[in-house]
Amino acid sequence: MPKNSSADQQVRSVWLRAQRGGRGEPPLTIDRIVEAAVALLDEDGIDRLTMRRLAERLGVVAPSLYWHVDTKDDVLDLAVDAIFTGQPPAAAGTWRDDVTAVLTAWRAAMLRHPWATAVPARRRPTIGPNFLSWMEFLQARLAAAGFTGAGHAAATWALYNHVMGSAASEAALQISDAERRVGQEKLRADRDRYPTLAANGYLYDDDWDGSFTLGLAYLLDGLQAQL
Amino acid sequence: MPKNSSADQQVRSVWLRAQRGGRGEPPLTIDRIVEAAVALLDEDGIDRLTMRRLAERLGVVAPSLYWHVDTKDDVLDLAVDAIFTGQPPAAAGTWRDDVTAVLTAWRAAMLRHPWATAVPARRRPTIGPNFLSWMEFLQARLAAAGFTGAGHAAATWALYNHVMGSAASEAALQISDAERRVGQEKLRADRDRYPTLAANGYLYDDDWDGSFTLGLAYLLDGLQAQL
DNA sequence: AATGCTCTCTAACGGCGTCAGAGGCATCGA
DNA sequence: TCGATGCCTCTGACGCCGTTAGAGAGCATT
Numbered sequence: 001m002p003k004n005s006s007a008d009q010q011v012r013s014v015w016l017r018a019q020r021g022g023r024g025e026p027p028l029t030i031d032r033i034v035e036a037a038v039a040l041l042d043e044d045g046i047d048r049l050t051m052r053r054l055a056e057r058l059g060v061v062a063p064s065l066y067w068h069v070d071t072k073d074d075v076l077d078l079a080v081d082a083i084f085t086g087q088p089p090a091a092a093g094t095w096r097d098d099v100t101a102v103l104t105a106w107r108a109a110m111l112r113h114p115w116a117t118a119v120p121a122r123r124r125p126t127i128g129p130n131f132l133s134w135m136e137f138l139q140a141r142l143a144a145a146g147f148t149g150a151g152h153a154a155a156t157w158a159l160y161n162h163v164m165g166s167a168a169s170e171a172a173l174q175i176s177d178a179e180r181r182v183g184q185e186k187l188r189a190d191r192d193r194y195p196t197l198a199a200n201g202y203l204y205d206d207d208w209d210g211s212f213t214l215g216l217a218y219l220l221d222g223l224q225a226q227l
Numbered sequence: 228m229p230k231n232s233s234a235d236q237q238v239r240s241v242w243l244r245a246q247r248g249g250r251g252e253p254p255l256t257i258d259r260i261v262e263a264a265v266a267l268l269d270e271d272g273i274d275r276l277t278m279r280r281l282a283e284r285l286g287v288v289a290p291s292l293y294w295h296v297d298t299k300d301d302v303l304d305l306a307v308d309a310i311f312t313g314q315p316p317a318a319a320g321t322w323r324d325d326v327t328a329v330l331t332a333w334r335a336a337m338l339r340h341p342w343a344t345a346v347p348a349r350r351r352p353t354i355g356p357n358f359l360s361w362m363e364f365l366q367a368r369l370a371a372a373g374f375t376g377a378g379h380a381a382a383t384w385a386l387y388n389h390v391m392g393s394a395a396s397e398a399a400l401q402i403s404d405a406e407r408r409v410g411q412e413k414l415r416a417d418r419d420r421y422p423t424l425a426a427n428g429y430l431y432d433d434d435w436d437g438s439f440t441l442g443l444a445y446l447l448d449g450l451q452a453q454l
Numbered sequence: 455a456a457t458g459c460t461c462t463c464t465a466a467c468g469g470c471g472t473c474a475g476a477g478g479c480a481t482c483g484a
Numbered sequence: 485t486c487g488a489t490g491c492c493t494c495t496g497a498c499g500c501c502g503t504t505a506g507a508g509a510g511c512a513t514t
Contacts, residue, residue: 121344121349121399122348132420136421139424140423156427162388165387166384168348169347171350172351173352175352183354187359193359194362200379211377211385217449219446222450226448
């Protein structure tokens, strides 16, 4: 083994190599990166997603990620689209039933991954292929119901804003009971200035699901009246 | 002038004092900080607001700001509330007219300061005193119209989400014509998968004002039908 | 055996939010 | 007049961030 002895200095590298590129674990791929990013975001939230922590979870150092993605924002865009994997519910009922079904599933996906509500606010248009499939379903169902032109656009945006806004509001207001109590007390202390808020309790909806469903019903009533 | 001569070493300080604490410019105050923050945000956007740049604009270094505010997030919260200074429009018509007026003014304030749409997404509940005044007006007008309980909460949130969501969507989608064209072309290239989007052009509303107004009309129709 | 490609590495840069603690300045009681 | 007190801004630094330059390991092809 002249080669081995001549390469003694590399013996250590052999072990490292076996650890590194071993056939045991798959190499770094976009899919593995996105999967790890979603897991990290679910566990710790959007503020704690850093390239270094993401890399560490993949057994790698941060700059290695940059061979696969251009920027951290790319990772976020990919992560958001990943939560829309799978087909939207199939058309199965009246346009109203189908729209309700797709928006309910959409909202559930956002609430399972609350960090996703913060990504569009960074001025990154949500245009991943999976998300577009859901949007296509929504728009197609509205078109089939008879909406055209400006009415079609307005209906699309109103429904989009309702589902994104309600998920974002709910995610943003998941605050502790202590904070809630303090906020409510401050409102009551200022009841001269905010009589209605003090009485009704802005910020502290105790039935997010119900408000979403009821609000959607109002909106759909208004849309239906237009047809 | 024995004092002057005995204090020769301080002559220079006198000038510095005149520059610094002189009656010419007001010292550092929360109001001055917030004013500068809003200006900086308007000019350069939320990503370019840093404590160092904010301090520089005020002729000061970054750590000095921390005597007046606890964190950078405090500055953002104060800046958002600052764009709601002034009273909301007074009650002057039907509940529907008044709600439309307050939401229109609210949306205009957000669009004048598009960075404000990104702050709630950082899970910072919008609860500044000025903003609460607008919310109080909205909720009071809805209560006077006859909404109570779950219906009142759902109506509030639906309207809140409509105005915040449409401002956020519009702000996020202020992208260049070039990007718009590329996006539209990609949709058309994929028209098998996204036939409706390709035909109608998701993302590229050319009449944000119209969609807001029309969508709001749909929602108000639905609400009115409930009374 | 040499070449070139794919992928991960080390090292570093400039910038960030924030903190500890020094020190200037005004005010006020003795 | 002087010393103490408290308000406010400073210098200097820490640890973290996203990202880049460029070296080098391993593999496939020639």
